[in-house]
Amino acid sequence: MQGDIEVRECLEADERELFWQRLREYFRRDIFPGEEDCYHCSEKYKENIETLHERRFDPVRYLFFRRDGQDIGLALSVVYASEDGKQFILEFCVFPEFRGNGTGAACAGALLAWGRENGAKYAELNCSDDRRERFWSRFGFARNGIDAQGEPLMLLPPEEDAPVTVGLANGIEEFWALELSFFDEMGRKAPDSMGRSRMIGAMSAGRVAFITAKRLGRPVGLCSVSRCFSSLTCWDKGVLDDFYIEPAFRGRGVARLLVEKAAEYCRKQGIQSLAVTGSDADIELYRALGFKTRLGTDLAMLLPYES
Incomplete structure (x- = not known):
């Protein structure tokens, strides 16, 4: 099924606005339900991500997953190709109406393949709940400490050795x-x-x-x-x-x-x-x-x- 998923970058202004609309829906529905003052839904958060999106090197990418001509999910990801080749997955979502039957796994596999095509040598993401840990562990991710904000991390280790x-x-x-x-x-x-x-x-x-x-x-x-x-x-x-x-x-x-x-x-x-x-x-x-x-x-x- 992974081969049926296209990873499409949002390049035009109207596509980016649609991306932010769907991303905020995801935050309010799945991550911060009932939180009226959700920081991730604020203009401040958007401004911070936009700054990372507009930088010259290793910009954050706005991505849609597409199947049969329909957008079925989204991801926010960056590949540090100018550094050590880390792909960091900030956000990942399959829209509710398309969940099930292996769609999430297919989208995750497509996202990792997209990362490799864009220079990724390994991948990392935050993981704060058991369900997310079980999902990503299927792809080889494992718990790997915490970040500078104290949030748990999972890592898909690099395959090649390096000094x-x-x-x-x-x-x-x-x-x-x-x-x-x-x-x-x-x-x-x-x-x-x-x-x-x-x-x-x-x-x-x-x-x-x-x-x-x-x-x-x-x-x-x-x-x-x-x-x-x-x-x-x-x-x-x-x-x-x-x-x-x-x-x-x-x-x-x-x-x-x-x-x-x-x-x-x-x-x-x-x-x-x-x-x-x-x-x-x-x-x-x-x-x-x-x-x-x-x-x-x-x-x-x-x-x-x-x-």
Whole structure:
């Protein structure tokens, strides 16, 4: 059935207006029913998307799915062909009167094929409910952390290998989504705005350094090294933390690259040891990464901040 679906881009002004009419109907009917002040139905949201649509490189595309001369659904998607080839699917909808009999799957397959034809190497989308997760998992998408706004992500991984580079992060924005994903996977509350500000301050003061691993410019892994004085050695030591790799890119040697860069950073800073705290389940992983010496068991006393 996928071969019967045509993906048609809205190029004319009247087509784009029709697209926005149908998109807003979708928001009000399926996503935000009963919400009178739906942001996605506002002019502000439209203006933001229009700006992305009009940009010179990697514009957002307004797409209709057509079958037998009828528009049966729509999608809002962008292919970052000038970067690492990611296709991001912002919105996807099959109109109610055409749902069923595999139409949704056919449209999704056609959308991914359209992405590949336009330079996509892999695909990503937000996924906040189980039904959507089940649908997209049929195409190879899997949960893959959260974005910088805290929304869950799914990724259809790239098929080909690509080099991964590691280095010190150039500011918190570079790794913030990875940091939020780390906290989410640990089951811990993410830093609030004050916590984020303190993190930036610690980076500026040289008390902590963040290291990122990038695949074709996309951050896929993270760790941090915090500096502190050890009375056991009467020298500074480093503490490895924030160790996180996107699930889709695990098992590809990224962990070792991060640890090697962290050790290199410590040597250049005159830090004579690098320590890590992990659960019992992680001990063998850290041993394999070079943490050979076991120094007892870490315990913590939590001291809530009192103003």
